[in-house]
Every structure is written in C-alpha cells, then in structure tokens.
Amino acid sequence: MSSGFFLTEKQVKCENCGGLIQIPLTTDSTVITCEFCRSVYEYNPEVHLVPKLRFEDEEKQTFEYALATGVLIGREGSSNFITIQSDLNPSLKQNICIRNPYVSRCPHLRIKMQDEISISSCGESKRVINKKKCTVEDCKSTNGTAVNDHMLKLGEPWMLKHGDRIVLAPNSQLPLAIGFEETVQNP
16 A cells, blocks of 8 residues: 555545545545546545554563554653653653663653545555554654664654554663554544
8 A cells, every 4th residue: 555645634635646636524425536637536534544553572562552642652760661651741641561771761752643634545446544644753862763773863753654663772682662553443
C-alpha cells in the first residue's frame, strides 16, 4: 500500500492529476470522483487507520499502546520503569512493566500526531482513508534514538510508517525496541 498526500481534513490531492477532491460531509456516497481527470476513489468514512506502539522487553514480552494523542516516552524517576505521558496533558501518565536504566528520564522521545486524509493504492483499487500522521523525534536523550537503524539527530522529526522499528538507547547494553503499527478500526 502506498500512501498519498496530506492536505486538509476536507480535501485530498488526486493521485493522478494533483487536483483537489472534496471529501463528502455525509456518508451517503462511498465513491468520489476527481472533477479534473475523472479518477474514481472509494471513500468509507468509518474506516480509520489507528497508530499503535508495541514495546518489547529483553525477554521478548510485549506491551501494546494505542496512540490517541501525541506522547512523550522516557523513564520515571529512580524506578527505571518506562513511562508514556500525554503530550497534551502531562499529568496523564502510564507506567509500563518494562525497566530500562539506559532510557533517559521523561522525555527521551516525543511522538507527535495530526489527522490526515490520504489516498492509498492497493493493486488496481484506490481508496481514501483517515489516519493519523505520526512523527518521532529525540528529546536530548543521553543514549539516543534510532528508527530502522537510522540514528536521529537532536530535533530531527522522522515520519513514521507501518512496520517502523524505533529503538531507544540502541548502542547500550539494553536497547528498548518499539514497533510502530497502523491497524484498521471501524467505529
């Protein structure tokens, strides 16, 4: 599946000609057509791609966390437990049962989110989907952050896509791997 282009919540850019296609405000129609080149797309307003993080500890045990807002990830105090903290409301925190002394205290990294409507191609069919665009950036951590073996520079935002592997403290004795996934959710 190849992703399309982000514009606004109400329009998407045609994959063929670049013209703007209005997204219908009602659920009456599941097919939309580009006014310029007549390309046809399927639109199902009830299908959303939802981002999720999958943490894996050194014993290969996993913990999943669905992203609803941007988050900060780091270590909580002297306990060394990994903490996920809401970017919008820092008092909303969740400790996960993974300890790692090499991850920096919160924040080690930040994941930002914004809504996106894009065009996806899957073989011959094309469809408009709702998803969250996520970027990750290192927040001056001591041991660094890598995405797919690429070490992030301070303040360098990295666009996440399904299947990406984020590693906190990648060159330490205990790197923490986090998988990024997008799952289909029907409300």
